[in-house]
Amino acid sequence: MTGLPDYELTVEPVGGIDITLTPPGGHQLVIEQTGDVELTIAVPGIQGPPGPPGPGGGGFHTHTQTTAARVWTIVHALGRRPGVAVEDEDGNELDAGVSCPNNHTVIVTFGPATAGRAHLS
Structure with missing residues (x-):
């Protein structure tokens, strides 16, 4: 076999x-x-053949925060709690507090007000 x-x-x-x-x-x-x-x-x-896709959305979402803020509230249509990577305007990775109160909202919290991007996957 x-x-x-x-x-x-x-x-x-x-x-x-x-x-x-x-x-x-x-x-x-x-x-x-x-x-x-x-x-x-x-x-x-x-490993066998791949199974059918799971429930929920798919894909990615990028949030751009042009105005510096301590809290970013991101509403997305992924239909699940995503993984979140945060970067400043120059593309440097940032540490931030991340919470997902539901399957359509991510809240990113910083110490000082910050502008940049959040990549949701």
Whole structure:
């Protein structure tokens, strides 16, 4: 079987399907399938085809803060709590307090008033 070069795989199609998967030096994984049930086996460390996209929005959002402020309130349409990277007007990364009170708002807080950009992903 491709993708499992170090595993021992045994399939016994007797009255259903019995599958035994033995990883090197590990415990056996035994799967028994009876009747008309679809069986999917996922083995840690082996990547299968990609699944369907998850819920929520996608993409990115960049907020530009042209007027220096201590608090930036950013409303976005990503539909989730994003990762946030903040930079000044020259592109230097900044440390800031970041909170996400809901799936459409990010609040960035600085000590001194600051202008720059927030990249949401």
